[in-house]
Amino acid sequence: MPSKETPRIVEPKANISGAERTLEPLKLGTRLRDVRKNKNWTLEEASKRTGLARSTLSKIENDQMSPTFEVVQKLVTGLEIDIPQLFTKGDLQTNVGRRTVTKKGDGKEHPTATYQHELLCTEIINKRMIPFKSTIRARSMDDFGELVRHNGEEFLYVLEGELTFYSEFYEPVSLNEGDSLYYDSGMGHACVSTSPQDAVIIWVSTPHGY
Amino acid sequence: MPSKETPRIVEPKANISGAERTLEPLKLGTRLRDVRKNKNWTLEEASKRTGLARSTLSKIENDQMSPTFEVVQKLVTGLEIDIPQLFTKGDLQTNVGRRTVTKKGDGKEHPTATYQHELLCTEIINKRMIPFKSTIRARSMDDFGELVRHNGEEFLYVLEGELTFYSEFYEPVSLNEGDSLYYDSGMGHACVSTSPQDAVIIWVSTPHGY
DNA sequence: ATCAAATATTTCTTATAGGAAACTTTTAGA
DNA sequence: TCTAAAAGTTTCCTATAAGAAATATTTGAT
Numbered sequence: 001m002p003s004k005e006t007p008r009i010v011e012p013k014a015n016i017s018g019a020e021r022t023l024e025p026l027k028l029g030t031r032l033r034d035v036r037k038n039k040n041w042t043l044e045e046a047s048k049r050t051g052l053a054r055s056t057l058s059k060i061e062n063d064q065m066s067p068t069f070e071v072v073q074k075l076v077t078g079l080e081i082d083i084p085q086l087f088t089k090g091d092l093q094t095n096v097g098r099r100t101v102t103k104k105g106d107g108k109e110h111p112t113a114t115y116q117h118e119l120l121c122t123e124i125i126n127k128r129m130i131p132f133k134s135t136i137r138a139r140s141m142d143d144f145g146e147l148v149r150h151n152g153e154e155f156l157y158v159l160e161g162e163l164t165f166y167s168e169f170y171e172p173v174s175l176n177e178g179d180s181l182y183y184d185s186g187m188g189h190a191c192v193s194t195s196p197q198d199a200v201i202i203w204v205s206t207p208h209g210y
Numbered sequence: 211m212p213s214k215e216t217p218r219i220v221e222p223k224a225n226i227s228g229a230e231r232t233l234e235p236l237k238l239g240t241r242l243r244d245v246r247k248n249k250n251w252t253l254e255e256a257s258k259r260t261g262l263a264r265s266t267l268s269k270i271e272n273d274q275m276s277p278t279f280e281v282v283q284k285l286v287t288g289l290e291i292d293i294p295q296l297f298t299k300g301d302l303q304t305n306v307g308r309r310t311v312t313k314k315g316d317g318k319e320h321p322t323a324t325y326q327h328e329l330l331c332t333e334i335i336n337k338r339m340i341p342f343k344s345t346i347r348a349r350s351m352d353d354f355g356e357l358v359r360h361n362g363e364e365f366l367y368v369l370e371g372e373l374t375f376y377s378e379f380y381e382p383v384s385l386n387e388g389d390s391l392y393y394d395s396g397m398g399h400a401c402v403s404t405s406p407q408d409a410v411i412i413w414v415s416t417p418h419g420y
Numbered sequence: 421a422t423c424a425a426a427t428a429t430t431t432c433t434t435a436t437a438g439g440a441a442a443c444t445t446t447t448a449g450a
Numbered sequence: 451t452c453t454a455a456a457a458g459t460t461t462c463c464t465a466t467a468a469g470a471a472a473t474a475t476t477t478g479a480t
Binding site: 028038039040066067068069070071072077080081097098099100101102103104105107120121124127128129131133152153155157159167168169170173175176177178179180181182183184186187202204206 | 238276277278279280281282307308309310311312313314315317320322330331334335336337338339341343360362363365367369377378379380383385386387388389390391392393394396397412414416417
């Protein structure tokens, strides 16, 4: 493990000058370079993924040219970037510096007929993700009136037991401890425990309205 | 597996008109024309507001050329367009019905000096959350050159071991198996294992942030 | 309908984006 | 160190974006 010599913290995150909207500075190049570096991709790799020439990528990253919209789209899909982010110049740091811990078992209980949810980190509201730890009490699809639907996406990781994930557009799939699942929660879905003891999972959901 | 009797499903989610992709087709031209017409602006007016030539605007609206990023920015500010809107095109229901499973240990390895990441559910791109399972190899703050920062929020759940979470604005906090943490990742942060064997966590991050 | 005036499109020119390949720099291995 | 390979940059060239001006089209007043 490389033991870097120096400091911690850098760039004190100067500008939270609210007013600043878009345009002007927006260092697209640096931005893209950061994204790519963070994924440990070489220009060659990025080139393959975006379908753009290495040279083109290099020039863009060095702010030596302004890519066409077409190219921006390729960048966005190829590098898996969120477009709005690209335009949001610098950091629209809302929610700066929030942090909260939930010790084991200290979440907010939220029991339903089919699941026993323990909401985590509820001290912070207005989050972009809603995490909870759930025990799946449902034992059959009949326990659900209908498949659940709500706009957004969900990620699920199995901590204990075995469960079957039913959904509107797919065959049911069985998940064991250590398996994970990501899905569009606008698609009807439901989880059912299939192990002797109820399955327990970590569930992270995006908030409704976006 | 108890393949229970049938469906439940309600409202068949009308608009999965197949064709509707994500952002390839995106008719930028028509989109812009709509916006402009809506405001009852003439090309001349739009030209003044954006600083672009009438002819250029005309060509863009008629999909006769792909504007540069620079021009897109001028369009966006000059025409007072809501960026996400511009790109989300039509029904914001892109990504309908996606689902992907990652079995235990089948994630994409992504080693760094300080963490051993296993990216989960990478089959789906352009997600609103990026989940991974990480082994924390760092044993001291010195293993980090500097605190990590990237716009967004992160959720963390400890699967095994013990770790200490360092951050820019808080006292270090110790986390054990079963504990969870939610924080603004724009705030400098770093995790360090403190148990005999490296701590393992589930980490979920919001995109974009590099 | 006819013709101005206003609006939109096309043409023409130049400046520059984007790709291929040459070149330079960095990295890793002996 | 030195050297070879990998990563990144620059050059050179063609295709095309963007502006100015000419042309065409629409609007609306009589």
